Amino acid sequence: KHRYKIEAKNSELKNVYGYDKAISYGITNMQMQGAIAIFTVNLKRILKLM
Numbered sequence: 069k070h071r072y073k074i075e076a077k078n079s080e081l082k083n084v085y086g087y088d089k090a091i092s093y094g095i096t097n098m099q100m101q102g103a104i105a106i107f108t109v110n111l112k113r114i115l116k117l118m
Contacts, residue, residue, distance in 0.1 A: 081105055081109060086105065087102060
């Protein structure tokens, strides 16, 4: 199946973009950190496809 592709992206988010540890306190701040990390990965992917 396609799970290995998803797990690779999750691993990249945690190991490269710091999604495994919160930078600041609160759920809202963690959600913002996650959104920025995911946006960064997606932007990198879009630029690679161009």
